[in-house]
Amino acid sequence: MTSPAGGTALEVLSHVFGYDAFRGEQAEIVDQVTAGGDAVVLMPTGGGKSLCYQIPALLREGTGVVVSPLIALMHDQVQALQAVGVRAEFLNSTQSATERARVERDYRAGALDILYVAPERLSNPATRSLLGAGTIALFAIDEAHCVSQWGHDFRPDYLGLSELAELWPDVPRIALTATATEATHSEITQRLSLGGARHFVASFDRPNIQYRIVPKRDPRAQLVEFIRAEGQDAAGIVYALSRASVERTADYLSQRGITALPYHAGLDAEVRAEAQSRFLREDGVVIVATIAFGMGIDKPDVRFVAHIDLPKSVEGYYQETGRAGRDGEPAVAWLAYGLQDVVQQRRMIDDGAADFAHKRRSMQHLDAMLALCETVQCRRVNLLRYFGQESAPCGNCDTCLNLPAxxxxxxxxxxxxxxxxxxxxxxxxxxxxxxxxxxxxxxxxxxxxxxxxxxxxxxxxxxxxxxxxxxxxxxxxxxxxxxxxxxxxxxxxxxxxxxxxxxxxxxxxxxxEPEKPQRSRTSRRTAAHELEPAAAELFEKLREWRAAVAREQGAPAYIVFSDATLRDIAMAKPTDEAVLGTISGVGDKKLARYGAAVIDVVRG
The missing domain is CATH 1.10.10.10 (Winged helix-like DNA-binding domain superfamily/Winged helix DNA-binding domain)
Incomplete structure (x- = not known):
C-alpha cells in the first residue's frame, strides 16, 4: 500500500519508526485499515498495537483520529510521535483556549497526521463539527474494552462511539485492546457496530513476565523484600485496593529507602500529575496506586508490577500486570494473596448496589481469579486459558520453578x-x-x-x-x-x-504451603544482560547521555531511545551514522537529531 507521499507501509515503518520488519499480524492489520476496512485487534501490551493505526494514518489522506481514555497520557504519546517526525497533537481540557485554537486550525488546514481526543470530547457536538470540517483518515478506538459494561474499566462515553459509523460511514475504524475474553470481544464488536470488521487476535502470552503469587503474611514487609531483590533502581507499580492503603504503603516504602509515590483519585490533580511525571521521567521510581493509575501507560521499562490486594478479575489482573516489561526485557508480576482478601472481595460484591445478574458476574470473575491464585499448574497456562488460548507450561512462573506439593x-x-x-x-x-x-x-x-x-x-x-x-x-x-x-x-x-x-x-x-516463604528463582536481567564488559560500560555511558538529553527536553528518557535500542548500539559500536541508522529504533528523524552525538559517545 502506498501513501499520498509515495511511501509504502514498510518504508514508513523503517524511515519513521526505525524498525525493519513488522511483527505478527501487524502488516495484515495495517493493510486492512489502509485499504479502508474496519478491524478489531486484540493484542497484548507491548505487542505493537499503536503502529497498527499510526502507520495507516500516515498512509491515508487526512488525519487519523485516536480515541484515548486518559488525557494524562496524551502528552507523552504525542511527544513520542513528534520525536520521530509525525505531526501529532491532542485536544483536551489541559490546554488553554489559544492552544486548542491552534490545534483546531492545523486540523482544518490538513496539517496534522494524528489527533488524540478523549471519548468525552468526541461526544461533544462542537468537536464533531470540527472533525466534519477536515478530512479524517481513520478512527482508532484504543482501550476498546472500556465499552464493555461487564469490564473492569467501563467508560459510559465509549457507548456513543458506535455513532461514528453513522456519521462517517466511509472512514475506516480500528478498535484495539490488550485484554478481552471471548464475551468482551463479542461486546466490543456489537457495541461499536463493527460487525463487518476483520478480527485479529494475537497470543496473549507475555513470555518475558514471570508470574509469582505468594501467601500473604506481612504484605508490606514482603513487598520491601521483593523490591530489594529486584534491584533498588527498578521502576515498578504497586497496586492496593484502597486509597488509605496506597498512602500507608507508599510511606512504608519511603521510610525504607525506596523512592515511592502515592497515586489515587482522591489526591489533588497537581499531585497526581507530578507523581506520574516523575515515574515516567526518572529511573527507579515506584508508584503505589489504586487501579486509577496506569491504563495505557507508555513507560516501556517497568520492571515489576506488584499487587498487595487481590484483583477483582483476571482481566483486571492481566491488564495491570501487562504494564510491566513492555520493552520485552524480563519483568515480574508479584501478588501477595490471603484469606482476608477473599472475604473482603466477597463482602464487597454482596453489599454492593448492583443487581443480581451483575453480582453473579462479579462473583464469577472473582472465582476465576481465585482459581489462578490456587492453581497447582502453570500460572501462564491458567491465565491464557481464561482468554480462550491453550499453551504448554512456561517453565518460568513460580509453580513451574517450585512445583507445589x-x-x-x-x-x-x-x-x-x-x-x-x-x-x-x-x-x-x-x-x-x-x-x-x-x-x-x-x-x-x-x-x-x-x-x-x-x-x-x-x-x-x-x-x-x-x-x-x-x-x-x-x-x-x-x-x-x-x-x-x-x-x-x-x-x-x-x-x-x-x-x-x-x-x-x-x-x-x-x-x-511451606511454613516459611520460598524464594522463587528468577530469570531477571536488565537491558545490559550478557553484554561484554566494554559494551556494558558503553551502555551505561549512553544511558547517562540519554538522561541528560531527556532532562533538557523535559521528556521521558524512553522517548529519546529505549534501553533495547541503547543495548543494540552498545553491542554494534557504530562509528558512522550509516551503520547507526540500521539499528532497530533509530528512524530518520532521530538519526538526524541525535546521530552525531551518539557517535561521539561511542568513539569516546
Missing amino acids: IVDGTVAAQKLLSTVVRLDRERNQRFGAGQVIDILRGKETARTRQHGHNALSTWGIGADLSDQRWRGVVRQLLAQGLLATRGEYGVLGLTESSGEVLRGERTVHLRE
Whole structure:
C-alpha cells in the first residue's frame, strides 16, 4: 500500500519508526485499515498495537483520529510521535483556549497526521463539527474494552462511539485492546457496530513476565523484600485496593529507602500529575496506586508490577500486570494473596448496589481469579486459558520453578466443615475463619471460653496443623466452592458441594504451603544482560547521555531511545551514522537529531 507521499507501509515503518520488519499480524492489520476496512485487534501490551493505526494514518489522506481514555497520557504519546517526525497533537481540557485554537486550525488546514481526543470530547457536538470540517483518515478506538459494561474499566462515553459509523460511514475504524475474553470481544464488536470488521487476535502470552503469587503474611514487609531483590533502581507499580492503603504503603516504602509515590483519585490533580511525571521521567521510581493509575501507560521499562490486594478479575489482573516489561526485557508480576482478601472481595460484591445478574458476574470473575491464585499448574497456562488460548507450561512462573506439593486434604476439609456444621446446628452460631481455626487447634482464648467451644466434639482435632496451614485450607476450600463466606463479618457457611465432602463422596486435593516463604528463582536481567564488559560500560555511558538529553527536553528518557535500542548500539559500536541508522529504533528523524552525538559517545 502506498501513501499520498509515495511511501509504502514498510518504508514508513523503517524511515519513521526505525524498525525493519513488522511483527505478527501487524502488516495484515495495517493493510486492512489502509485499504479502508474496519478491524478489531486484540493484542497484548507491548505487542505493537499503536503502529497498527499510526502507520495507516500516515498512509491515508487526512488525519487519523485516536480515541484515548486518559488525557494524562496524551502528552507523552504525542511527544513520542513528534520525536520521530509525525505531526501529532491532542485536544483536551489541559490546554488553554489559544492552544486548542491552534490545534483546531492545523486540523482544518490538513496539517496534522494524528489527533488524540478523549471519548468525552468526541461526544461533544462542537468537536464533531470540527472533525466534519477536515478530512479524517481513520478512527482508532484504543482501550476498546472500556465499552464493555461487564469490564473492569467501563467508560459510559465509549457507548456513543458506535455513532461514528453513522456519521462517517466511509472512514475506516480500528478498535484495539490488550485484554478481552471471548464475551468482551463479542461486546466490543456489537457495541461499536463493527460487525463487518476483520478480527485479529494475537497470543496473549507475555513470555518475558514471570508470574509469582505468594501467601500473604506481612504484605508490606514482603513487598520491601521483593523490591530489594529486584534491584533498588527498578521502576515498578504497586497496586492496593484502597486509597488509605496506597498512602500507608507508599510511606512504608519511603521510610525504607525506596523512592515511592502515592497515586489515587482522591489526591489533588497537581499531585497526581507530578507523581506520574516523575515515574515516567526518572529511573527507579515506584508508584503505589489504586487501579486509577496506569491504563495505557507508555513507560516501556517497568520492571515489576506488584499487587498487595487481590484483583477483582483476571482481566483486571492481566491488564495491570501487562504494564510491566513492555520493552520485552524480563519483568515480574508479584501478588501477595490471603484469606482476608477473599472475604473482603466477597463482602464487597454482596453489599454492593448492583443487581443480581451483575453480582453473579462479579462473583464469577472473582472465582476465576481465585482459581489462578490456587492453581497447582502453570500460572501462564491458567491465565491464557481464561482468554480462550491453550499453551504448554512456561517453565518460568513460580509453580513451574517450585512445583507445589499436592496432598489429600479430605480429612482436613471434613474437620473444618464439621466444625462449621456443629457451630450452626448445635449452637446456632456462625463465626469467621479465625474462631473456627481456634476451635480446631484447641486454642484457649477469652472468646472460645465465653462460648464454651471447648465442649464441641471437634475441639482440638486440628492441632496437627498450624494457624497458617489452616488458613490455607480455608482459602482453598473457598476457591474450590466447598465453603462460603456470608455477611459483613465473613462468617463461614456450607455450599451445595460441602455435603459430598462430609459424606466421603468427594476427595479434596490441596496444595501444601511451606511454613516459611520460598524464594522463587528468577530469570531477571536488565537491558545490559550478557553484554561484554566494554559494551556494558558503553551502555551505561549512553544511558547517562540519554538522561541528560531527556532532562533538557523535559521528556521521558524512553522517548529519546529505549534501553533495547541503547543495548543494540552498545553491542554494534557504530562509528558512522550509516551503520547507526540500521539499528532497530533509530528512524530518520532521530538519526538526524541525535546521530552525531551518539557517535561521539561511542568513539569516546
